[in-house]
Amino acid sequence: MVLTGKHLSRRTALKGLGATIGLPLLDAMLPVRRLFAQTEAGAAASRTRLVCIEQVHGAAGCSPFGAANFLWNPKDTGANYDLTGTSLSPMEPFRRHMTIVSNTDARMAEAMAPPEVGGDHFRSSAVMFTHTHPRQTEGSDVHVGTSLDQFYVQRFGQDTPIPSMQLSIEPVDQSGGCAYGYACVYTDTISWAAPDEPLPMVRDPRMVFELLFGAGGTPDERAERQATDKSILDLLTRQMNSLMKSVSASDRRRLDQYATNIREVEQRIQRIEARNLSGDSRELPGAPAGVPDSFDEHVKLMFDLQVLAFQSDTTRVFSFKMGRDGSGRVYPGSGVSTGFHNASHHGTAEKAIRDFAAINKFHVSMLPYFLGKLQDATEGDATLLDRTLIFYGSPMANGNVHNHRNCPLVILGGGNGIHQGGTHVKAKDDTPMANVMLTMMHRLGLHEIQTFGDSTGEFSFASA
Numbered sequence: 001m002v003l004t005g006k007h008l009s010r011r012t013a014l015k016g017l018g019a020t021i022g023l024p025l026l027d028a029m030l031p032v033r034r035l036f037a038q039t040e041a042g043a044a045a046s047r048t049r050l051v052c053i054e055q056v057h058g059a060a061g062c063s064p065f066g067a068a069n070f071l072w073n074p075k076d077t078g079a080n081y082d083l084t085g086t087s088l089s090p091m092e093p094f095r096r097h098m099t100i101v102s103n104t105d106a107r108m109a110e111a112m113a114p115p116e117v118g119g120d121h122f123r124s125s126a127v128m129f130t131h132t133h134p135r136q137t138e139g140s141d142v143h144v145g146t147s148l149d150q151f152y153v154q155r156f157g158q159d160t161p162i163p164s165m166q167l168s169i170e171p172v173d174q175s176g177g178c179a180y181g182y183a184c185v186y187t188d189t190i191s192w193a194a195p196d197e198p199l200p201m202v203r204d205p206r207m208v209f210e211l212l213f214g215a216g217g218t219p220d221e222r223a224e225r226q227a228t229d230k231s232i233l234d235l236l237t238r239q240m241n242s243l244m245k246s247v248s249a250s251d252r253r254r255l256d257q258y259a260t261n262i263r264e265v266e267q268r269i270q271r272i273e274a275r276n277l278s279g280d281s282r283e284l285p286g287a288p289a290g291v292p293d294s295f296d297e298h299v300k301l302m303f304d305l306q307v308l309a310f311q312s313d314t315t316r317v318f319s320f321k322m323g324r325d326g327s328g329r330v331y332p333g334s335g336v337s338t339g340f341h342n343a344s345h346h347g348t349a350e351k352a353i354r355d356f357a358a359i360n361k362f363h364v365s366m367l368p369y370f371l372g373k374l375q376d377a378t379e380g381d382a383t384l385l386d387r388t389l390i391f392y393g394s395p396m397a398n399g400n401v402h403n404h405r406n407c408p409l410v411i412l413g414g415g416n417g418i419h420q421g422g423t424h425v426k427a428k429d430d431t432p433m434a435n436v437m438l439t440m441m442h443r444l445g446l447h448e449i450q451t452f453g454d455s456t457g458e459f460s461f462a463s464a
Helices: 040-045 064-068 089-097 121-128 148-156 205-213 219-227 232-246 249-276 295-311 340-344 350-364 367-376 433-443
Strands: 013-016 019-022 049-054 098-105 165-168 177-179 192-194 317-321 388-393 409-412 423-432
Touching: 013 232, 019 205, 019 232, 049 121, 049 148, 064 350, 089 098, 089 350, 089 367, 089 409, 098 433, 121 177, 148 192, 148 317, 148 433, 165 205, 165 295, 205 249, 205 295, 232 249, 249 295, 295 317, 295 367, 340 350, 367 388, 388 433, 409 433, 423 433
Parallel strands: 049 317, 049 388, 098 423, 165 317
Antiparallel strands: 013 019, 098 409, 388 409
């Protein structure tokens, strides 16, 4: 396919008064009579977007009753599985973009010595994308392993304005020691740039927005914008108008839609801040003003920010921690009034197990929103969903007993052709989840990594 148009760099951005807005892929960024794959923009698009999401504290479907009644994984493997009755049922519209991987283990989160017994909450998150056993310490000498997302960043993420971003929904601002001899940072992050370098996670959508679009501004400039309710786009009107005059009609429509999306996200953040600063009581007392009290509103806002970042190629890598193991949060959207952690300790009572499965289903129901937004965003000859690879899973299996065998895991998106969904693959007993991640790392181009965590080899997606 030969493309034409006035040539702009893929790194063209609008800048001024502390605001910086990267642009979506435009026809004007494609040199005349060049194949898309041979252009600067095509090279950028060929880099897969990567999202690593942790669902904390396992799934009801990984308990003995839940597994026997297929509350997480469907009964059948292969392509002809039925999601009815499972916590994954909200994913039905995107089943061709999803691979369900069942019966893999996160054994590095288990206690390896008597003093470690009871510390599962404080090992699990650290293990999710490292699959390395954390050193038991309450001091600064933490040590686990480099996480999957950061291996990818080190190899492919250095040519974007922001190499990676780490997001969270629950508060992750503890310091020092937590319990059972473990530093709080182990449970506070899922992203490790090096075995001794945990990366902080951002909970406040306002902060994420400013990092994406206002990183060049001073605190006073940012405060002035917020105090006057000005949009960040208002600071760049002249540049935007000038750009609009110099590009094609199709690019003008693309820019207009992109600007509309930025403004809509910004206005949502402003409304949330106004509501939370009104003096009314909050469901999340002490949370930053930009954090919605509503879980689903918060998650969707974070997903929208990720899509905007991918569209502008500001970053290609996100890690996203959607909860805390010990959280007592109630999720009204699940139809269950029991707090999360108490619900996870369901014993063997069928109703309690099904209640926790409903909470798991509610969490999963956030994913189709994200996938839909990615599918609606085109880049060159593909959608962002085609260009994105998403891991969603937990390093814990049955939260009731804190075990780490038969953990929930799904892979989503097209990954620029490296992932073919539409199937359920059941691993052989005692298969490390790290084998799945090692295989996908190789498909992502990280061929130099021979082992990952406790991996024992590559994973065969053809096995059942």
